[in-house]
């Protein structure tokens with residue numbers, strides 16, 4: 001991590017160094033070029049002022065400067081004087097752009113690359129009063145002599161910048177990474193130890209995860225304690241009855257009764273363990289094999305399954321609605337409907353009613369289970385979906401409840417992206433609505 005930041009900062013330093021060097025070279029070159037051209041124009045004008053007082057073109061020899069070449073050309077292009085070469089051997093200059101320009105407009109300039117040396121030559125030409133053209137020229141070989149001195153300085157500055165950026169990057173990286181390391185050392189109070197605000201979301205996310213983990217751990221411990229307790233009660237009574245039979249303490253006519261009680265308690269244990277297994281399966285992460293499921297069909301099946309229990313208490317079961325497709329697991333969804341209907345029957349009154357409605361809406365499917373039973377006091381309504389939470393423990397146990405039915409319902413609803421709402425009035429009844437996304441919407445989710 002530290003190395004990565006370091007490398008990046010270094011890269012930025014390197015790039016800015018190369019850019020700075022390149023740009024300053026470009027600017028220097030440009031300024032220098034302009035200066036040379038200006039200087040040449042000044043020299044040419046000075047020469048032109050001295051020119052009328054010369055006796056012959058040969059007199060221009062006196063103005064030869066090192067590197068400055070002077071040429072005098074007649075109006076028809078013939079070279080009259082040349083400071084470096086023999087003027088008579090030179091061809092007609094009329095076609096040269098700077099000469100042509102000077103003849104036409106009074107002055108002209110040009111830059112040409114000499115093929116052999118690769119250097120540029122600057123030309124500046126000026127038309128004189130007598131019609132001849134005075135041209136001076138200079139090779140960049142000479143020009144760059146001065147410029148060459150600048151290059152090492154720029155390179156030196158570049159290296160200094162590079163060195164500085166190495167230093168700064170090392171320091172900056174340390175400064176960036178140290179607080180993060182400090183945070184990692186104090187993960188427990190990470191949210192009170194945020195070194196700079198950019199790290200706040202990171203610290204908060206870690207804190208939230210910690211809280212979630214703690215909460216999960218607490219819930220698991222609570223669940224284990226509850227399960228142990230729930231298992232212990234029926235086992236204790238099973239053990240008690242069995243012991244009495246074993247010791248001959250049970251009268252003959254009691255034995256059948258005791259066996260019935262043992263059977264009953266064992267049945268309760270099996271139901272409880274079945275519910276625990278269902279919950280732990282629902283807890284398991286992983287992809288479910290979902291498909292299209294008709295809730296109405298499931299409700300119909302569960303009606304038949306539960307009609308015997310309802311009849312015992314003279315409770316009227318009714319179903320209303322039509323085919324309503326959702327996307328899900330039919331086993332799970334059937335379990336959800338069963339648990340809700342089972343509760344509606346178990347927490348009902350003799351001669352009461354249970355009404356189930358399955359309604360496909362535009363984008364959702366509503367499942368409503370309502371009863372005319374004992375109802376749930378408002379202060380308990382939020383908690384009935386917790387594991388082992390019961391409003392009236394003895395009634396729950398009497399009717400074969402495990403305290404896990406609604407916890408299973410809640411889990412299944414979550415996995416199907418369904419929303420549960422409870423409406424209940426004590427002594428009047430309860431209505432539980434589960435709203436599923438419609439098959440199409442759920443398939444996309």
Ligand code: ADP
Pocket residue numbers: 339343344347371373374375376384385389390391392396397400401402403404405406407430
């Ligand atoms: P149980 O196995 O005890 O029925 P559940 O998880 O199914 O456990 O329900 C939790 C508690 O919620 C029940 O013990 C009961 O007190 C209350 N409850 C659930 N459904 C109803 C209902 N339809 N009417 C009244 N109370 C209900």
